[in-house]
Amino acid sequence: MSKNRILVVDDEKLISWSLAASLKKDGYEVDTAASGAEAVQKFESFKPDLVMLDICLPDTSGLELLKRFKAANEDLYVIMITAYANADSAVQALQDGAEDYFGKPFNLEAVKHVVERAFEKRRLKKEVDYFRNELRRKSDHEKMVGNSPKMIEVFKMIKICADADAKTVLITGESGTGKELVAKAIHYHSARADAPFIEVNCASIPENLLENELFGHEKGAYTDASRRQKGVFELAEGGSVFLDEIGDMPYQMQAKILKATETKRFRRLGGQEDVEANVRIITATHQDLPRMVKEGKFRGDLFFRLNVMNICLPKLRERKEDIESLVQYFIETLNEEYGRSITHAAPDTLEYLTRYDWPGNVRELRNCIERLMMLEQGKVLTPEFLNPEIKQSRVAAQDPESSGVISTDFAGEHIVLPSTGISLEELEKMLIQLALKKSGGNQSKAAKFLKTSRDTLRYRMKKFGLSDSGKEGENENLETPVAGSGVPHASADGLRWA
Ligand SMILES: Nc1ncnc2c1ncn2[C@@H]1O[C@H](COP(=O)(O)OP(=O)(O)OP(=O)(O)O)[C@@H](O)[C@H]1O
Numbered sequence: 001m002s003k004n005r006i007l008v009v010d011d012e013k014l015i016s017w018s019l020a021a022s023l024k025k026d027g028y029e030v031d032t033a034a035s036g037a038e039a040v041q042k043f044e045s046f047k048p049d050l051v052m053l054d055i056c057l058p059d060t061s062g063l064e065l066l067k068r069f070k071a072a073n074e075d076l077y078v079i080m081i082t083a084y085a086n087a088d089s090a091v092q093a094l095q096d097g098a099e100d101y102f103g104k105p106f107n108l109e110a111v112k113h114v115v116e117r118a119f120e121k122r123r124l125k126k127e128v129d130y131f132r133n134e135l136r137r138k139s140d141h142e143k144m145v146g147n148s149p150k151m152i153e154v155f156k157m158i159k160i161c162a163d164a165d166a167k168t169v170l171i172t173g174e175s176g177t178g179k180e181l182v183a184k185a186i187h188y189h190s191a192r193a194d195a196p197f198i199e200v201n202c203a204s205i206p207e208n209l210l211e212n213e214l215f216g217h218e219k220g221a222y223t224d225a226s227r228r229q230k231g232v233f234e235l236a237e238g239g240s241v242f243l244d245e246i247g248d249m250p251y252q253m254q255a256k257i258l259k260a261t262e263t264k265r266f267r268r269l270g271g272q273e274d275v276e277a278n279v280r281i282i283t284a285t286h287q288d289l290p291r292m293v294k295e296g297k298f299r300g301d302l303f304f305r306l307n308v309m310n311i312c313l314p315k316l317r318e319r320k321e322d323i324e325s326l327v328q329y330f331i332e333t334l335n336e337e338y339g340r341s342i343t344h345a346a347p348d349t350l351e352y353l354t355r356y357d358w359p360g361n362v363r364e365l366r367n368c369i370e371r372l373m374m375l376e377q378g379k380v381l382t383p384e385f386l387n388p389e390i391k392q393s394r395v396a397a398q399d400p401e402s403s404g405v406i407s408t409d410f411a412g413e414h415i416v417l418p419s420t421g422i423s424l425e426e427l428e429k430m431l432i433q434l435a436l437k438k439s440g441g442n443q444s445k446a447a448k449f450l451k452t453s454r455d456t457l458r459y460r461m462k463k464f465g466l467s468d469s470g471k472e473g474e475n476e477n478l479e480t481p482v483a484g485s486g487v488p489h490a491s492a493d494g495l496r497w498a
């Protein structure tokens, strides 16, 4: 491991010599400077991790140097040395970013501790930064929940895009399906993981600022451009740019994005030369881009370019088997966030959640669980606080009051009764009509199918005014719905309510 480097800046030779000797003995690599000018030069060449800086120097003030060094390297640790315990300049130094200070004359043993403490702090900060990064990365991508075949396909595509270092990826899917999560997963699973991932929401940045945001500008590009500024394509060098809501990208800008994806070059606003762009461009939208292309709202050439690698996220209602594990996952993460200890969702709650169609997809499910956890007093999420629209989605025989709709499973079929009520006689009539239709008008077969006798069937047909063909009068068509709500009618594939 390389040694930590310390630069001692003091014009009193004896002081810098004794400090250097003592610090070297403690295992540091040390250099010295006797003036501001020498300090600046050594700062460049020696690249210290820590500078011990006298406040009074012959050619400049230590406070000036402190600002200059910190501006060049904000991770640098600076310890000020002050000849007289000048509280004002010491306070100023601390405000300007110095780590600590000590007054002359000093005790070498005390200085040694100050230096040790500074390096220990630096080490801890690095460690915390590292773990925070790791945590952020893990929480961003490792927790994409889902075992459904559709999600497994998505995970495979993420891996392919990440491993192949695909330069452009298009992620599509309804709002709340996890497009942003996928974009981060691609980045953090790839060799680019240590470089930046920068997100730009094309819908939220005004058109006139978007180009500046993406490509930056040269000094003087416009009135306020007092210096060159990098855009995200430069800031994300080596990493990924995530263009969210690409469907909202203004048409003019689309040409520039196309050029950047094709040539890997772009031009800053007001620039004369192209700049190389080593970035992966991940795009996402909930909009129907092919339709937008047809309508002339999105460039076809850009769409085809982006669509080379397309990850299409399934709607939550198309993978309801994932709901239970998502619910459990959200309970666990929200437990941590809110300091709760909910164990699980009750089977009843899960049934409601599984029957609902989730137009807002996973985001809506997460919000729903968060709401339940806020309101629930016990350890289990009961259906009590579910929103009415979620409750109405469940058609449960056991809980008719909750929805007004009743259902039951019968002979392997799920039968739903309308909330408006139903006429038993009409139902019986329809069943007879259906049975006759199924048997091609053969009354014996129809009676057998209905598990009744031929005589009973004939009696009931007569009662309902059905002809031998099963029709009411000669002209009535079986497939014509019977008017009025709550009244069943027969259709080719079964019973329906008007
Ligand atoms: N598979 C998943 N596992 C765990 N959490 C998920 C999953 N999919 C989505 N989420 C969560 O759902 C929420 C919405 O996800 P995200 O923001 O990625 O959706 P989106 O498709 O980008 O939506 P929008 O189109 O509205 O921007 C986030 O809180 C995200 O963490």
Ligand SMILES: [Mg+2]
Residues within 6 Å of the ligand: 179, 180, 244
């Ligand atoms: Mg999003």
